[in-house]
Amino acid sequence: MTETRPRSRKSPYPLWFFIPAAIIYGVLFLVPTVSSLWFSLTRWDLSTAEFIGLENFQQFFSEPFLVKGLLNTLIYAVTTSGLKTVCGLLLAVLLTSNIFARGFLRTLVFFPVLVSTIGIGITFTVMMHPTRGIINVTLETLGIPGPGWLTNPALALFSVALVDVWKGVGLATLIFIAGLAAISPDYYEAARIDGATRLQQFFRITLPLVRPATVIVVTLSLIGGLRSFDLIWAMTRGGPGFSSDVIASVIYKQYQAGFYGLSTAGNVILFALIAVIILPFTLWFNRREVEE
Amino acid sequence: MRSVRPYVTGAIALAVAAVIFVMPFVFVALQAVKSKSEASRLDFELPEHWLFWDNLIAVFKARDYQLALAYFNSTLITVASVTILILLSAMVGYVMQRRKTVWNRVASIALFMGLMMPPAVVPTIGLLQEIGLFKTMTGMILIQVAYNLSFSTLLYRSFISTIPRDLDEVALIDGAKPRQIFFRVILPLLKPVTVTNIVVQSIAIFNDFTNPLYYLPGKENVTVQLTLYNFQSMYTSQYNLLFMNILLVTIPPLVVFIFFNRQIVAGMTSGAVKG
Numbered sequence: 001m002t003e004t005r006p007r008s009r010k011s012p013y014p015l016w017f018f019i020p021a022a023i024i025y026g027v028l029f030l031v032p033t034v035s036s037l038w039f040s041l042t043r044w045d046l047s048t049a050e051f052i053g054l055e056n057f058q059q060f061f062s063e064p065f066l067v068k069g070l071l072n073t074l075i076y077a078v079t080t081s082g083l084k085t086v087c088g089l090l091l092a093v094l095l096t097s098n099i100f101a102r103g104f105l106r107t108l109v110f111f112p113v114l115v116s117t118i119g120i121g122i123t124f125t126v127m128m129h130p131t132r133g134i135i136n137v138t139l140e141t142l143g144i145p146g147p148g149w150l151t152n153p154a155l156a157l158f159s160v161a162l163v164d165v166w167k168g169v170g171l172a173t174l175i176f177i178a179g180l181a182a183i184s185p186d187y188y189e190a191a192r193i194d195g196a197t198r199l200q201q202f203f204r205i206t207l208p209l210v211r212p213a214t215v216i217v218v219t220l221s222l223i224g225g226l227r228s229f230d231l232i233w234a235m236t237r238g239g240p241g242f243s244s245d246v247i248a249s250v251i252y253k254q255y256q257a258g259f260y261g262l263s264t265a266g267n268v269i270l271f272a273l274i275a276v277i278i279l280p281f282t283l284w285f286n287r288r289e290v291e292e
Numbered sequence: 293m294r295s296v297r298p299y300v301t302g303a304i305a306l307a308v309a310a311v312i313f314v315m316p317f318v319f320v321a322l323q324a325v326k327s328k329s330e331a332s333r334l335d336f337e338l339p340e341h342w343l344f345w346d347n348l349i350a351v352f353k354a355r356d357y358q359l360a361l362a363y364f365n366s367t368l369i370t371v372a373s374v375t376i377l378i379l380l381s382a383m384v385g386y387v388m389q390r391r392k393t394v395w396n397r398v399a400s401i402a403l404f405m406g407l408m409m410p411p412a413v414v415p416t417i418g419l420l421q422e423i424g425l426f427k428t429m430t431g432m433i434l435i436q437v438a439y440n441l442s443f444s445t446l447l448y449r450s451f452i453s454t455i456p457r458d459l460d461e462v463a464l465i466d467g468a469k470p471r472q473i474f475f476r477v478i479l480p481l482l483k484p485v486t487v488t489n490i491v492v493q494s495i496a497i498f499n500d501f502t503n504p505l506y507y508l509p510g511k512e513n514v515t516v517q518l519t520l521y522n523f524q525s526m527y528t529s530q531y532n533l534l535f536m537n538i539l540l541v542t543i544p545p546l547v548v549f550i551f552f553n554r555q556i557v558a559g560m561t562s563g564a565v566k567g
Contacts, residue, residue: 012460012470013391017383018399021441024380025402028438029411032419036412046418100302107553108313114545114556116499118520119538123316126323126531132334134319166312171560178561227410230501234521251413255506260414267412274408 033271040265045258056265065242069250070269076161076232076246077225077277083165084221085214088172093206095173096180106177110170117167121234124163125150150236153243160235160244164228172217179213180206215285219278226274247273320542323535331532347536354526358511359519359537366515368429369504370497373436374490377444380437381489382482385448386474390457406442413506420507432508436497444489447562451485452478488559491552495545516541 040056042049060066095106112120127133128149136146149159187205196204229248232238238245238253245253247270254263323331324347326339352359388396416435417426425431455478463473501517508515514522523537549556 010470011391012464012473013387014470015387015391015393015395017387017474018395021380021384021445024434025406025438025441027423028416028419028435029406030402032412032415033405033409035419036415039415039418044414046414046421094301094305097301098298099305100299101306102302105302105305105309108309110557111546111549112313113560114495114499114549116501116517116520116538116541116545118501118517118524119320119541120316122520122524122534122538123320126334127316127319129334134334134336137335174557174560223408234501234524248410252505255414260418264412264414267410267414270410271412274410278408 036264036267036271039261040268042261044261044264046260049261052261056262057269059262060265060269065245066250066266068242069238069245069247070273072157072244073226073228073246073248073270073273076157076164076228077222079158079161080164080168080225080228081218081221083161084169084172085217087165087169088217089176089210089214091169091173092176092180093202096177106173109173112167113170115167117230118234120163120167121231124166125235128159151240153240156236156240157244160232163235164225164231167231168221168224172221175217175220176210176213179210183209215281219281222281223274223278226270226277317542320535320538323531324539325536326532328530328532331535332529334531343532347532348540351533351536351540354523354533358514358522359516359540361512362514362516362519365429365513366498366517369432369436369515370494372429373433373440373497374493376433376437377440377493378486378489381441381444382448382479382486383474384441385445386452386478388445389449389452390460403442403445406439407446411439417506427508427510427513429508429513432504432513435503435507436500439503440493440496444493447485447489447559448482450562451482455481484555485559487552488555488562491548491555492559495548495556498544 039049041051041053043052043055044050091109095102095109099105127135130136130146130148130151133146133149135149139146147155150156183206187209188201191201191205227248228246229252232244232246232249233252236244238249247266251263251266251270254260254266319336322336322339323334325342325344326347327341327343330337330339384399388399420426420431420435425434459477459481460473463477468476499517500515501521504513504515504518505521520537520541523534
């Protein structure tokens with residue numbers, strides 16, 4: 001007599017399991033995110049908010065150094081993301097091929113991912129010291145005059161971007177290694193029989209088939225690059241001048257200066273930037289995947 | 293000839309990697325054991341006297357044992373937020389994977405937003421002040437839970453799909469209540485992904501700088517990443533102590549890495565694939 005008991009009609013997967021997480025996430029993430037849309041339209045001192053329409057945005061786009069921050073954010077995100085993708089893929093190909101000390105090399109490349117960004121920032125700031133830093137001292141002994149990595153306004157942003165790539169390329173490599181492992185060796189076997197060179201194999205087999213991993217690496221590093229704050233703050237504080245300011249550092253500076261409405265407008269601009277860049281990319285990729 | 297090649301490429305790769313990836317860490321370790329004047333030269337010379345303990349003690353003593361307090365605070369934040377994070381994200385991941393309702397769609401969008409969007413900082417500070425959690429450990433812990441929930445939930449959701457539903461049904465027939473099915477049957481089976489979550493999230497939260505900078509100002513609330521930031525301006529003339537501090541902050545992730553290498557790699561890739 002195994003009649004269905006009344007209780008089994010109720011789902012064994014209680015919806016109240018969502019509630020504690022939803023409260024914390026809703027209150028501390030969603031509410032501020034949604035209310036930032038309102039506060040960005042106000043002159044705000046944390047207790048009273050006076051509606052001023054789009055004035056914050058107007059100010060943001062009329063200050064050359066704030067616009068520079070916006071531009072720098074894009075440059076930084078594209079540079080770091082591009083370099084992480086290219087270097088990550090090449091490293092992954094190298095570290096999945098049959099070479100000596102492969103496991104150890106993987107570990108070595110990945111370790112900086114786990115280390116404190118501030119610690120790395122300070123270390124590289126010291127190593128990039130224009131006269132005493134070991135990078136320039138080494139270059140000098142080779143007869144190359146080293147540049148002022150972080151003191152030259154034209155170079156500072158790219159120097160920080162290079163350190164970002166140094167720190168983060170291990171994660172890209174790891175994702176590519178997982179992607180490469182999913183490619184069947186049969187393809188390479190067939191290509192070799194047909195007489196394809198290694199370069200042809202890379203461009204005709206590896207590159208197309210590793211695309212899911214490529215999309216992940218590009219998306220992750222673009223998001224990371226657009227939001228990037230701590231490394232830039234540790235290395236240059238946005239300087240010299242405003243030459244390496246990005247939106248996230250502008251947000252912090254405006255917050256420190258007490259311009260809460262303007263700071264929040266910076267946040268909204270960052271949301272919009274991420275949405276505009278990442279959403280079409282994700283949608284496009286999902287559509288292509290369905291078509292195939 | 294073919295059998296030599298892996299060694300040649302391997303040796304070249306090792307040499308290049310040693311320069312690029314090992315040298316900065318050797319540099320940190322070297323500066324950390326030097327005297328003040330030797331460290332200020334910022335070079336690769338070996339120290340004349342190895343001052344490991346002297347520098348270690350000096351760093352801990354600085355600013356009324358600020359580093360010791362920072363270790364305590366960072367550990368507390370990490371342990372508490374990871375514990376809450378594990379429990380809540382496992383619950384959400386479980387129901388999301390098992391029961392398809394409208395709420396799933398809502399939850400998926402929320403998770404996606406959480407992965408992509410940067411938090412709106414100043415409104416969050418305003419809100420924390422409103423509810424009395426600004427500059428408190430509780431506030432910081434809850435913030436870390438809120439910000440890292442998406443990633444943990446995605447890891448759990450994909451792992452739970454590998455656990456057969458038959459198991460839930462057997463437990464149900466045996467008369468287990470829904471709550472018991474989760475806590476007694478499912479949660480213990482999630483151990484591998486729980487370990488991954490613990491490792492990946494504790495490293496992320498321990499290394500976090502931006503959130504404590506915004507939500508946890510104040511001398512008594514200092515975290516290890518903030519000591520680095522504070523010491524950076526204070527110790528520009530005492531590089532040995534600055535680098536000793538960096539070394540000390542690097543050690544916890546290093547230890548975790550040595551013990552949990554495999555889980556970190558698994559977590560990073562599966563999280564990334566889902567993200």
